Amino acid sequence: MRLRGIKRFHYARDVEEALSLLSAYQGRAALLAGGVDLARAARGDLEGLIDITGMGLSYVREEGGGLRIGATTTLTGILENKAAQGYLGGFFCEVLRQVAAPPLRNMATLGGAVVSAHPWADIPTALVALGAEVRWSDEKGEHRASVEELWQGQFRKIFRNAVLTEIRLPAWEGAFAFEKLSRSACDIALLNCACGLGIEDGKIAWARVAVGATPRRGRRLTWLEDFLVGNQPGEGLWREVRDRVEAQVEVSSDRRASGAWRKAVVGPLVARTLKRAAEKMGDA
Amino acid sequence: MEVVAERKRTSVVGKNVRKVDGVVLVCGRPKFTLDVDLPGTLVGKILHSPHAHAEIVSIDTSKAEALPGVACILHHGNVERIPYTTAGQGWPEPSPYDSFLFDRKVRFVGDRVAAVAAESEEVAEEALRLIRVEYKVLPAVFSPEEALADGAPVIHDEEDATGIHDAQHNIAAAVDIPVGDIERGFSESDVVVEATCEIPYSQHTPIEPHCTVAYFDEEGRLVIRTSTQVPFHVRRIVARALGLPMERIRVIKPRIGGGFGTKQEIVLEDVAAALALRTGRPVVMVYTREEEFVCARTRHPMRVRVKLGAKKDGTLHAIEMEATSNTGAYGAHALTVLSNVGSKTLPLYNKAPHLHFHGKAVYTNLPVAGAYRGYGATQGYFALEVAMDELAERLGMDPIELRLKNHIRAGETSPIFEKIGEGREGKPMVVRSCALEECLKVGAERIGWYEKRSRRRREGRWAYGVGMACAMQGSGITGIDMGAATILMNEDGSFRLLVGATDLGTGSDTILAQIAAEVLGVPVERIVVYSSDTDLTPFDVGAYASSTTYVSGTAVLKAAEEVRRQILEVAAGMLEEPPEDLELSGEQVVSKKTGKSVSLSEVGHQATYVVDQHQIAATASFVPPESPPPFTAFFCEVAVDTETGVVRVQRFVAAADCGVPIHPKLAEGQLEGAIVQGIGHALTEELLFSDKGRCLNANLFDYKIPSSLDVPHIEVVLVKSEEPTGPFGAKSIAEVGINGPLPAISNAIYHAVGVRLKRAPFTPERVLAALHRDG
Known part of the structure; x- marks a missing residue:
């Protein structure tokens, strides 16, 4: 299936124009930024394409230790940005470097990753762990939500008539780490994990843990976060984490990996990710 | 990489000379199969079976044929039924004749049911959707164990297939080679171990999928321009499959984007040629990546x-x-x-x-x-x-x-x-x-x-x-492969090397040019290589079985030695010395006795225009013993x-x-x-x-x-x-x-x-x- 029915190609100058075009097509148009997912799963019903890369939404700005990233910023654009490189000791760039291959990262946008939010993708797992917030506009006005809230709802329906504008990554006093298991260097994950820790007086002050590609989309393990707080990082704790995660995290099979294998490796994966985050804090 | 070896002194062989096609490839200039745009070309597409094993009860193409832009639809009901093999091997083919252009039965999900030629890819695809096929689904088997079991469905129950070892038991081929007494061997052994290893379905994934353009030249001969490792086998097999005299077919192998064996198969050429024959128009066909995985060929699991x-x-x-x-x-x-x-x-x-x-x-x-x-x-x-x-x-x-x-x-x-x-x-x-x-x-x-x-x-x-x-x-x-080469000298002392050998990205054009250049005492740049065109180049079985350097290379060596002999003969006349006193190197024929010399361009000029005018040329063949x-x-x-x-x-x-x-x-x-x-x-x-x-x-x-x-x-x-x-x-x-x-x-x-x-x-x-x- 290709984009065979396209009759018109538009360059939207701003969000308002993009929205009015979307509305005029009544569902038969799509926004185009990186185009990666549009090319992967091309829809035969589309008549219009609306290019949104010229609306000033390609930027990375540091704000109070956090990042504001315009929705049409490419993954390469983020990787090359100084502020992004400095954010959380380079954590977010560490994640993006493991996403797909350089030619695809030159095309793919962060907004695209949020709007598509593939269950096997790495970026949603990282954004959930970070507690990222997204902003979008529709005909009713501007909206904001955490990615967790967004993805719990019918987000695909929202973005049929809305323009995602910005992704905000909050500041954290601590360190994050990301681990991924895949078949080859450019492959999607068979399982991924993003963890963050704050350590005060040798004890875990806060924790963020998200596991994705289970094969479901990345989601937090809040029960594990609660358990971690107050504990001292160390091999004993990581062993405990490993056992608890293995016992409690729900995983299942898809054609890339079986539930049995995911069950066997999810504990070690979370434990090693947490350990690496703690090591980044200089406190393993 | 290093070569841990001391070689005989050679000036071209054993050297990392610039690939004869390296610069143009880097510049993106060579023409691959699809890099032609013939007026009036139709797009061919294949309807694949959705069932693993089924009889085709009926095919209704009326709606598809009524679609504007559809030129022709072929299926088992309107083509001749001729058994053949798609395996591009030397004659007599060791693979069974168990394939047909289109058959009454489909045997895997992806098997051919029908083919459409239409004015555009979109129309061709729409036409495929409009073909109504009624199937009688048959039980299917998905492993050798199931296929060999008692009562398993017979996959090749057609009576006109030949060369199948035991069709009733789904055994395409069998071997049994005993040497000595194996049981005695084990009983006399001090240690016995056993390992059973298994390889699944895997695919070659060449960067360029199978693709073909079939058209008629100005004299009405069928030209098949195709991404193949075996142009001469394509000509022979398509001639059989379509019942055409071989002299009416020309196969051209342009630049190839990889093969690894999958292009030792005739998977599109027969269909494209059939569509071109039926419509009288050029037909282009190219596999999608999905088709390449499923409908081309795989490694034998x-x-x-x-x-x-x-x-x-x-x-x-x-x-x-x-x-x-x-x-x-x-x-x-x-x-x-x-x-x-x-x-x-x-x-x-x-x-x-x-x-x-x-x-x-x-x-x-x-x-x-x-x-x-x-x-x-x-x-x-x-x-x-x-x-x-x-x-x-x-x-x-x-x-x-x-x-x-x-x-x-x-x-x-x-x-x-x-x-x-x-x-x-x-x-x-x-x-x-x-x-x-x-x-x-x-x-x-x-x-x-x-x-x-x-x-x-x-x-x-x-x-x-x-x-x-x-x-x-x-x-x-051994004893089957044959490669041949023709070398012709130009009047300026350069050469044309015509080989049936098929460079599919391996660099064999360069290697064969090196062999010729070494014998003829010239740099590789003085050899123009033209490979794999069944009208212009001599026969070669093609690029498979690790054969090109050894088999085609020996043919080139023999042809070059004969051309060298002819050159020395002409030079002998010019220098008034016997040929055995002359040697050829550095684009010169030099007398070992007197030091007198003539350049190759002078020899070429002499033979072409001056005395006893003739074409210095030779063709040689080689069958490896x-x-x-x-x-x-x-x-x-x-x-x-x-x-x-x-x-x-x-x-x-x-x-x-x-x-x-x-x-x-x-x-x-x-x-x-x-x-x-x-x-x-x-x-x-x-x-x-x-x-x-x-x-x-x-x-x-x-x-x-x-x-x-x-x-x-x-x-x-x-x-x-x-x-x-x-x-x-x-x-x-x-x-x-x-x-x-x-x-x-x-x-x-x-x-x-x-x-x-x-x-x-x-x-x-x-x-x-x-x-x-x-x-």
């Missing part, structure tokens, strides 16, 4: 059981090898791939007096297997070399020692050479060059074998190990994540004996590329099927091949060797490299974590399961 018996000192006494090959819905290369499982492996260890090689190639309702680099040897070596590793362990011997004790040496032979040929008996052969001992020594040094082997390294969850394997292949097919094996020793180092089962190949060393490498860098590239493909086989590549036989991962998103980021550090060493029967001492290198990674990686994993992986690919899941089971 295979289970190979190897049983080794040895004396206490490690000398092999008996080898049994049993292969169960899945040829899919049709028997393309079924017999010959099966034969090669034994014929390309068993001679490597020629010390055992008792051998038994037997096996079956079985039809199933899955995609069609065919030729794939390694051609059965890859499957055979996986089991043989894993079994050798087990044997070494049981004997308490170093695996290298075990190989050294048993491998064939120069001057030795194996009864297998005579017993197994290409679909028939082979020919006796003595191995005249073998530097495997040196390969083992050099490879072991490079990888640090003895040090790493003596202690297992463990760092946290990562366990490290080293493993090795050996392999050989052949150089062309022998097929000298190249040898390779493979070593690799792996890291195994014991918590997840992830395997990383960290380093790979391959030391090869390919005789004298005509172009060392291209030889290195062949070896490296084959190793990377082998790593893909070992770690990731596997086509998956639903319980209805539908392929689930027919795309590069789900089917993973190694990318440049996955490739470990690969060290390739070409050791000193010279094959006396080869052109300038050369033998082959194209395939042997793919035989090593599967067993070497499996053996390295065993060294690292103590579990044997015998089912490829060694996914994290399989490795972890093995660790939990056996670790």
Whole structure:
């Protein structure tokens, strides 16, 4: 299936124009930024394409230790940005470097990753762990939500008539780490994990843990976060984490990996990710 | 890469000359198959079967034909029924005639049902949707075991197919080669080990899928411009399939974007030609990537059981090898791939007096297997070399020692050479060059074998190990392959080299030009190479069986020597000296006695315009009486994540004996590329099927091949060797490299974590399961 029915190609100058075009097509148009997912799963019903890369939404700005990233910023654009490189000791760039291959990262946008939010993708797992917030506009006005809230709802329906504008990554006093298991260097994950820790007086002050590609989309393990707080990082704790995660995290099979294998490796994966985050804090 | 060798003094051969097509390729100028735009071209598309096994009860094309822009629809009801094979092999084809342009029955999900030619791709696809086909779905079988079971559905029940070993039992081909007394051999052995290894469906994934343009020239002859490894076989097979006289067909092979064996098959040319014939218009056809996975060809999935018996000192006494090959819905290369499982492996260890090689190639309702680099040897070596590793362990011997004790040496032979040929008996052969001992020594040094082997390294969850394997292949097919070359001298002293040999990206145009240039005393730039056009170039079987350098190269050598003789004769007249006193080098003919000389351009001018005017030219052919094996020793180092089962190949060393490498860098590239493909086989590549036989991962998103980021550090060493029967001492290198990674990686994993992986690919899941089971 290709984009065979396209009759018109538009360059939207701003969000308002993009929205009015979307509305005029009544569902038969799509926004185009990186185009990666549009090319992967091309829809035969589309008549219009609306290019949104010229609306000033390609930027990375540091704000109070956090990042504001315009929705049409490419993954390469983020990787090359100084502020992004400095954010959380380079954590977010560490994640993006493991996403797909350089030619695809030159095309793919962060907004695209949020709007598509593939269950096997790495970026949603990282954004959930970070507690990222997204902003979008529709005909009713501007909206904001955490990615967790967004993805719990019918987000695909929202973005049929809305323009995602910005992704905000909050500041954290601590360190994050990301681990991924895949078949080859450019492959999607068979399982991924993003963890963050704050350590005060040798004890875990806060924790963020998200596991994705289970094969479901990345989601937090809040029960594990609660358990971690107050504990001292160390091999004993990581062993405990490993056992608890293995016992409690729900995983299942898809054609890339079986539930049995995911069950066997999810504990070690979370434990090693947490350990690496703690090591980044200089406190393993 | 380095060449550990001192060669005879040559000025072109053995040098990394610039590829004859290198600059234009880098500039994107060469024309590939689809880089033509003929007026009025129709687009051809194929309707594929949604069922694994079904009879076509009826086809209604009326709605599709009524669609504006549809020029023609072909199906079993409106084409002649002629059995043939799609396998592009020499005549008489050893593969069964079990295929038809379109048949009344479909035998796998993706089989041909009908074909449409239309004004555009969109119209063609819409027409496919409008064809109404009524199927009577039949029971299907998806493994050799099911296909061989009593009462299994008969996949080839058509009466007009020929050459099938036992159609009633779904056996496309079978081999049974006993040597000595195998049972006695085992009973006399001190140690007996057995290993059964399995390779699944994998695909060649050439960067350019199959594509073809069929059209009529101004004289009404059918021209097939196609991405093929076998242009002359395409001409012969299409002529048969369509009932056309061969002289009405011209096949042109333009630049090719890779093949690895899958383009040794006629999968589109017959359909495109049929559509062009029916419409009288040019027809272009190209497989989508999904079609390339499902409807082109794959490696033969295979289970190979190897049983080794040895004396206490490690000398092999008996080898049994049993292969169960899945040829899919049709028997393309079924017999010959099966034969090669034994014929390309068993001679490597020629010390055992008792051998038994037997096996079956079985039809199933899955995609069609065919030729794939390694051609059965890859499957055979996986089991043989894993079994050798087990044997070494049981004997308490170093695996290298075990190989050294048993491998064939120069001057030795194996009864297998005579017993197994290409679909028939082979020919006796003595191995005249073998530097495997040196390969083992050099490879072991490079990888640090003895040090790493003596202690297992463990760092946290990562366990490290080293493993090795050996392999050989052949150089062309004895007594069957024929390559021919024509060399013509131009009046300016340059040359045209016309070869039927097919450069599919391997660099053979350059290598053949080097051979000619060396003999004719000119730089490669003075040779214009034109390859693979059935109207213009002499015959060649094509690019397969590791044959081009050895077979076509010898033809070039012979033609060049004859042209050289003619040049010296003309020069002798000009210099008034006998030809035997003259020598040819540096674009000059020089008298060894008087030092007088004439340039090649003066010779060319003289012969063309001045005295006794004639074309200096020669055509020569070569049929190899022998097929000298190249040898390779493979070593690799792996890291195994014991918590997840992830395997990383960290380093790979391959030391090869390919005789004298005509172009060392291209030889290195062949070896490296084959190793990377082998790593893909070992770690990731596997086509998956639903319980209805539908392929689930027919795309590069789900089917993973190694990318440049996955490739470990690969060290390739070409050791000193010279094959006396080869052109300038050369033998082959194209395939042997793919035989090593599967067993070497499996053996390295065993060294690292103590579990044997015998089912490829060694996914994290399989490795972890093995660790939990056996670790």
